[in-house]
Amino acid sequence: xxxxxxxxxxxxxxxxxxxxxxxxxxxxxxxxxxxxxxxxxxxxxxxxxxxxxxxxxxxxxxxxxxxxxxxxxxxxxxxxxxxxxxxxxxxxxxxxxxxxxxxxxxxxxxxxxxxxxxxxxxxxxxxxxxxxxxxxxxxxxxxxxxxxxxxxxxxxxxxxxxxxxxxxxxxxxxxxxxxxxxxxxxxxxxxxxxxxxxxxxxxxxxxxxxxxxxxxxxxxxxxxxxxxxxxxxxxxxxxxxxxxxxxxxxxxxxxxxxxxxxxxxxxxxxxxxxxxxxxxxxxxxxxxxxxxxxxxxxxxxxxxxxxxxxxxxxxxxxxxxxxxxxxxxxxxxxxxxxxxxxxxxxxxxxxx
Amino acid sequence: xxxxxxxxxxxxxxxxxxxxxxxxxxxxxxxxxxxxxxxxxxxxxxxxxxxxxxxxxxxxxxxxxxxxxxxxxxxxxxxxxxxxxxxxxxxxxxxxxxxxxxxxxxxxxxxxxxxxxxxxxxxx
Numbered sequence: 160x161x162x163x164x165x166x167x168x169x170x171x172x173x174x175x176x177x178x179x180x181x182x183x184x185x186x187x188x189x190x191x192x193x194x195x196x197x198x199x200x201x202x203x204x205x206x207x208x209x210x211x212x213x214x215x216x217x218x219x220x221x222x223x224x225x226x227x228x229x230x231x232x233x234x235x236x237x238x239x240x241x242x243x244x245x246x247x248x249x250x251x252x253x254x255x256x257x258x259x260x261x262x263x264x265x266x267x268x269x270x271x272x273x274x275x276x277x278x279x280x281x282x283x284x285x286x287x288x289x290x291x292x293x294x295x296x297x298x299x300x301x302x303x304x305x306x307x308x309x310x311x312x313x314x315x316x317x318x319x320x321x322x323x324x325x326x327x328x329x330x331x332x333x334x335x336x337x338x339x340x341x342x343x344x345x346x347x348x349x350x351x352x353x354x355x356x357x358x359x360x361x362x363x364x365x366x367x368x369x370x371x372x373x374x375x376x377x378x379x380x381x382x383x384x385x386x387x388x389x390x391x392x393x394x395x396x397x398x399x400x401x402x403x404x405x406x407x408x409x410x411x412x413x414x415x416x417x418x419x420x421x422x423x424x425x426x427x428x429x430x431x432x433x434x435x436x437x438x439x440x441x442x443x444x445x446x447x448x449x450x451x452x453x454x455x456x457x458x459x460x461x462x463x464x465x466x467x468x469x470x471x472x473x474x475x476x477x478x479x480x481x482x483x484x485x486x487x488x489x490x491x492x493x494x495x496x497x498x499x500x501x502x503x504x505x506x507x508x509x510x511x
Numbered sequence: 512x513x514x515x516x517x518x519x520x521x522x523x524x525x526x527x528x529x530x531x532x533x534x535x536x537x538x539x540x541x542x543x544x545x546x547x548x549x550x551x552x553x554x555x556x557x558x559x560x561x562x563x564x565x566x567x568x569x570x571x572x573x574x575x576x577x578x579x580x581x582x583x584x585x586x587x588x589x590x591x592x593x594x595x596x597x598x599x600x601x602x603x604x605x606x607x608x609x610x611x612x613x614x615x616x617x618x619x620x621x622x623x624x625x626x627x628x629x630x631x632x633x634x635x
Contacts (some may be wrong), residue, residue, distance in 0.1 A: 184521055184525075186518060187525050191525055220626030230583065240546045240547050240548065242531050244547065245551075260526065262526070263526070264526030264527075264529060265519075307567045308557055309556070309563075310558075311570065312567050319575075327585045327589070330586065330589035335596075336599055342597060394559075399557050404536065408534060476633075491623075494616070498609050501599070502609045506616075
């Protein structure tokens with residue numbers, strides 16, 4: 160090798176670091192691609208499931224039984240004109256969907272899929288999840304502001320107030336999980352629930368499971384808490400001015416967040432990848448594994464869709480009342496209740 | 512320990528780049544296929560077909576602001592509760608930690624009751 164190449168190499172970053180970076184990138188892509196496929200197919204599942212719930216068939220023209228529908232949708236959206244209104248703040252207008260999408264994807268870096276299959280096994284996992292997922296609200300509020308449209312603005316106010324309100328309930332519900340598990344590491348939280356169905360936090364923390372999941376539905380602006388994008392009153396809400404791919408990014412971010420909430424709920428309350436039969440099972444399919452996590456997540460996602468097909472939309476004052484006057488007192492009460500049980504009564508073992 | 516955070520950094524970059532890339536592709540393809548046909552009516556803010564009147568940056572209800580402030584208080588409380596909840600089961604924290612956090616929670620609950628009775632949570 161000529162001298163000058165070696166000379167150049169000195170200026171490049173340390174090869175060890177580059178190596179680490181490359182490995183990380185490969186791992187990231189290995190999580191990212193299935194995630195994107197899942198995000199693309201969730202709307203299809205939604206349309207199919209809600210279709211059958213309403214005694215329709217749902218999309219069935221593109222490909223066998225409509226299986227190619229997400230691809231057709233993506234193609235359509237990518238070819239559409241991107242409208243940037245003249246009165247909008249151009250840069251913020253483009254930045255908003257990116258800010259909504261980034262955190263929805265980034266949170267997946269700390270999600271453990273099985274005991275060993277985890278990209279970044281960090282101690283502050285849950286803190287990272289809480290911190291990054293709350294950045295998502297900036298995307299919404301910036302979109303509403305930058306659009307310079309009345310509907311978008313109203314919706315941004317509604318959505319951000321709603322999201323922060325329910326984030327409190329979620330945060331307090333997480334505190335009870337932490338009290339039981341004694342760790343912020345998501346992998347350790349799941350491992351603390353090992354030993355079959357009865358050891359899941361679902362049972363001792365059942366009210367918190369409900370609070371967390373319902374808050375999750377509200378947090379992602381899904382029906383029945385979707386006043387932020389209520390078609391009948393404020394058209395499409397904060398993304399009323401968005402078209403084509405800019406809209407698609409908001410849409411994908413919402414579905415990525417739905418999958419995330421379902422996954423986090425199954426990790427923290429339903430034992431993650433743990434088998435409900437306990438690890439002792441001889442049949443491999445009944446033992447612990449990623450398939451259980453996927454199954455639990457899909458099960459919870461089904462509820463997201465089911466809610467949408469079943470419940471009428473809440474009024475805004477009802478949403479705020481549920482968040483502030485029901486969930487918040489309930490979660491604070493449960494923290495105190497758990498503490499009292501653990502320290503002042505002999506029944507503290509129920510929560511370990 | 513620190514190298515555990517490199518994949519996270521990469522993931523954050525991938526996440527933001529994914530959004531940016533999609534929008535860029537959308538822009539490029541719509542330009543290539545000449546579907547970009549902006550017009551004054553199309554580029555005006557949507558207002559059910561009417562020309563927009565007044566400024567869209569209008570006055571809004573003060574309660575949104577109130578919610579944001581209350582959120583900060585309670586979110587800080589959560590930030591305090593997180594480390595407490597983790598070490599709660601350790602011997603060294605135990606009863607002392609429990610009692611002190613209950614006092615802290617009690618003070619905040621008094622504040623919560625106050626704002627409730629003051630009607631800060633009413634949305635009628």
